[in-house]
Amino acid sequence: MSVNINDVEELRHVDLAARVEIARKVGKILAKQNGSGDKADALELAQILMEDAAVSVREALSRELKVCSFLPKDLVAKLAQDIDQVSMPFLMASQAMDDALLEDIVRSCSEGAQEAIAQRVGLSEAVSYAISDVGCQSAVESLVGNDTVELSERSCNRVVDRFPEERSLMEKLAQRADLPAAVVERIIFKISKRYGEYLSSKFGLATDYASYLVSMANRQVFSRTLEMAPLSEVENYLKQLDQVGSLTSDVLLSYLQNANVKLFTMAIAVLLDRPYDAVEARLSKGDKKVMARLLEAAGFSKSVIGVLLIAYDRLIRGN
Numbered sequence: 047m048s049v050n051i052n053d054v055e056e057l058r059h060v061d062l063a064a065r066v067e068i069a070r071k072v073g074k075i076l077a078k079q080n081g082s083g084d085k086a087d088a089l090e091l092a093q094i095l096m097e098d099a100a101v102s103v104r105e106a107l108s109r110e111l112k113v114c115s116f117l118p119k120d121l122v123a124k125l126a127q128d129i130d131q132v133s134m135p136f137l138m139a140s141q142a143m144d145d146a147l148l149e150d151i152v153r154s155c156s157e158g159a160q161e162a163i164a165q166r167v168g169l170s171e172a173v174s175y176a177i178s179d180v181g182c183q184s185a186v187e188s189l190v191g192n193d194t195v196e197l198s199e200r201s202c203n204r205v206v207d208r209f210p211e212e213r214s215l216m217e218k219l220a221q222r223a224d225l226p227a228a229v230v231e232r233i234i235f236k237i238s239k240r241y242g243e244y245l246s247s248k249f250g251l252a253t254d255y256a257s258y259l260v261s262m263a264n265r266q267v268f269s270r271t272l273e274m275a276p277l278s279e280v281e282n283y284l285k286q287l288d289q290v291g292s293l294t295s296d297v298l299l300s301y302l303q304n305a306n307v308k309l310f311t312m313a314i315a316v317l318l319d320r321p322y323d324a325v326e327a328r329l330s331k332g333d334k335k336v337m338a339r340l341l342e343a344a345g346f347s348k349s350v351i352g353v354l355l356i357a358y359d360r361l362i363r364g365n
Contacts, residue, residue, distance in 0.1 A: 073110020130158030160185035
């Protein structure tokens with residue numbers, strides 16, 4: 047079928063099947079990488095096609111235009127603000143939108159548009175945060191499940207703030223490889239808090255005792271999770287603890303009792319402001335005298351050092 051794209055007035059009298067075919071051809075012309083004399087006329091026709099009452103016409107055009115790297119802003123706006131059937135394929139893949147426009151769409155358009163953008167490959171931090179901040183739950187779930195997106199700590203924290211009771215979402219977030227250690231702790235705390243309430247109710251435990259049991263489980267689970275994190279993430283987390291005076295002997299004792307060697311070593315390195323590798327090299331020999339000197343340099347009392355040395359001795363003996 048040959049189509050004269052200059053004859054736009056005649057388009058209003060063409061039957062539906064033919065208009066759908068015209069929409070496809072117009073989209074293909076605009077999607078061509080090389081310059082074409084037909085593109086100006088095709089853009090004019092595309093603007094008319096986007097006003098077509100038939101969804102199938104607009105959808106056909108949208109599916110072709112999603113591969114275009116450049117489109118006029120008004121045409122992009124029409125595509126983005128159309129019904130989900132038309133807009134979602136375009137929003138999921140189009141490279142004709144910059145981050146500012148994507149963020150604006152997330153904050154002003156439909157839930158379907160939010161969900162489509164959440165599934166895009168390689169979203170920027172700003173757009174990811176916008177979805178975390180105002181996106182509907184299904185959009186946030188799509189974002190959290192999108193492995194091509196690197197979620198920042200502020201995005202993760204916003205998701206936890208907004209959906210603390212959505213256990214499936216929290217579990218999906220916890221499974222991400224790039225999850226910051228501080229966010230892991232928040233997720234575990236929220237889950238543990240709810241479990242503590244369950245223990246109190248089911249078994250009639252005193253609230254403080256249930257909280258104690260949960261806090262112990264919380265610390266062990268978090269330590270195991272943190273142990274698997276990248277060294278830089280562990281260092282960052284422990285430095286934050288140290289800055290607020292929470293990197294205490296109790297924390298070090300817990301690491302020793304749970305065989306969290308990397309955490310214990312990094313904790314000593316942070317307290318002494320020394321490189322991890324240097325501290326690891328000194329501790330690797332299992333010499334308790336070396337260990338005692340490091341703990342003394344970190345400012346611990348003799349009685350505390352004694353307790354830590356007992357736990358350290360049990361760890362290196364494998365008991």
